Amino acid sequence: MDLFCRLMGDLQKGCTAVVHFPATDGEPAYVVKVFLRGGLLLLVADSPQRALMCYCKHPNSFSRFPCMYCMVEQTQDNEGGDLGDQLYDIVANRRTRGLMLEGRSQLEALASNPVQQGQLSSALGVVAPQEGDVWLLFEACDIVPSRVTPVESLHADALNAQALVQKYLIALLNTKGRELISATMRQRKGNNLYPPGAEPLKDPVADYSSLTGSDKWLLASIVLLVFRAVFHTTATMVSSCSLTLNTQNMRVPTEAMQAI
Ligand SMILES: [Zn+2]
Numbered sequence: 001m002d003l004f005c006r007l008m009g010d011l012q013k014g015c016t017a018v019v020h021f022p023a024t025d026g027e028p029a030y031v032v033k034v035f036l037r038g039g040l041l042l043l044v045a046d047s048p049q050r051a052l053m054c055y056c057k058h059p060n061s062f063s064r065f066p067c068m069y070c071m072v073e074q075t076q077d078n079e080g081g082d083l084g085d086q087l088y089d090i091v092a093n094r095r096t097r098g099l100m101l102e103g104r105s106q107l108e109a110l111a112s113n114p115v116q117q118g119q120l121s122s123a124l125g126v127v128a129p130q131e132g133d134v135w136l137l138f139e140a141c142d143i144v145p146s147r148v149t150p151v152e153s154l155h156a157d158a159l160n161a162q163a164l165v166q167k168y169l170i171a172l173l174n175t176k177g178r179e180l181i182s183a184t185m186r187q188r189k190g191n192n193l194y195p196p197g198a199e200p201l202k203d204p205v206a207d208y209s210s211l212t213g214s215d216k217w218l219l220a221s222i223v224l225l226v227f228r229a230v231f232h233t234t235a236t237m238v239s240s241c242s243l244t245l246n247t248q249n250m251r252v253p254t255e256a257m258q259a260i
Contacts, residue, residue, distance in 0.1 A: 002136060009140030011038035040141060043148045047155035053137060054145040055100060055127045065125025068146045070094050095125075097144045104129055104138075158213040162220055169227065170205055177240030178205045180229045193222050 014037040023029040043053065050068065051058040059066035066074050066083070070090040075081030082088045103126035110117035111129075121128045129135065137145045173181065185203045187193070194200065201215055204226075211219065219226070230240040 005136035005140040008038070008040055009136070009142065011036065012142060013037075040143060040148050042150070043145055045149070045152070047152050050149055050152060051127070054149060055104070055133075055135070055138075056095070056146065057122075057125055057127065063125075064122055068095065068149070071099075071125060095144065095146060097138055097142075100126060100144065101138055104135060154213045158216045158220075163216055166204065166216065166219060166223065167208060169223070170208065172241045173205070173230070174240060174242040177230050177242075180240060181205050181226060184226050184229065193225050194218070195221070 014035060017034050017036040019032050019034055021030050021032070043050075045053060048058060054068045056068035057063045057065055059068075061074075062076070064073060064075075065071055067090075070088075071093045072083050072088055072090065073081045074083040103124040106124070107117055107121055107126065107128045110120060117128050137143060170178075170181070182203050182205050184193070185201060185205075195218075198218060201219060202210055204211060204219055224231070230236060
């Protein structure tokens, strides 16, 4: 990784390259000198690796600064802090290269005091320097890694937001609803739930934890078919869900909330 960063850094500055073209189709071999310049176009990795390379905190429900692209803050109160503000300015509050490098030097200065270093790391939303780091992405490559790292949908969507929604839907079901969904998933013969070639899923009611990220994506694409018997009418929703419905609002039972 070090060598990769240094080579990429040199390429960003530009260099003279000698290119040898071999003889081909009766044409003689020849050599040309060219000006070569390049850079990092895209950095693709899964969430844990992205957090390592970008030196941002791994996002979870307790991260104070869970976003690798901006400094949106998450608090543990009812509002959730700026994270719940749809008008939060992600451009004005973006993470910059200078911000990250400044944070790193402050953390380095506290290397002999791990407690203070940990507190500052949390306050800055920057991971403390460790052996084997690739800060060269910032230094030699002169980039902000998060600018070339796209969102990683497997962890962010399939295993996180989408999984929460699916678990929430399942948690809403009463015994009858659970039996309905399980019976739907057990259909094998003449089953038109799945796209051609897709393997049938395990029962998400009984065995949700064993579904992989791609299984959860597949479930998302067929969830309306799976839940059609439940969502068919208000009457089927009432008889299949452990919800208390009235004309004023919809109350979700504590059990369902705890499940997410
Ligand atoms: Zn952000």
